[in-house]
Amino acid sequence: MMNGLIPVMIGGALGAGCRYMIGQAAARHTLSAFPWATLGINIIGSFLMGLVIAWFARGEMSDHARLFLAVGLLGGFTTFSSFSMEFWMLFERGQSVQAAGYVLASTLGAIAACGLALTLIRQVAP
Template sequence: MSVSPALPGPLAASALVAVGGATGAVLRYQAGRAVTAAVGPAAAGVFPWATLAVNVAGSLAMGLLAGWLARHGSGGEAWRLLLGVGLLGGFTTFSAFSLEMILMIERGAVGAAAIYAFFSVLAGAAALFAGLLVMRVAG
């Protein structure tokens, strides 16, 4: 079985995701600090401005990356892993959610995209609430 030279092997792919993910996580932290400093701690305590800013910026970056990769075709797997899965995954998973939902809509699966969006938000919030409840009862 031959492997295309454009596709990194499993170890190299994992390294690309790890480097990108670590960088994205640091960028997420620093962006949160910058937004909190810009709006002030009091405003940041009332509304999650930093999370909103990161989610929107990450979604814009994911759109730009996906568009660039689609336009330039082959040879982009390493960039997809480093920047899309790693960097933007570490920066915000909301960007991956946004990309997946829009791709579903573009494929004509509008109903499935709506269900995906609804249950991603609802199930995510419910799971977080369940985790908090379990830990509060256990503690």
């Protein structure tokens, strides 16, 4: 267990740092209260997760690399806890249509992105 903890912790710190920097940059350049940064991060992170998992499933990645990338880096980067909080903020502000749209776009976009990545890897390197 401790053997895999270090790559998860390092990856998690890097992923969380990247997510924070992107969120800060988006906040400086966006006038909308809609959580565009988290939406984009969740979709991009899910796409990258599809790539990592496809490579790992092919036996082309060590378990430590998988722990670092999938559990640590991407786990720290894609935070659905922020997603949940932002949903409730929209809902409580009376923006229930936007809240529902946010849930649909986040979940369907992430699932589609991950599936696309898996399909791409399987097509490019069967």
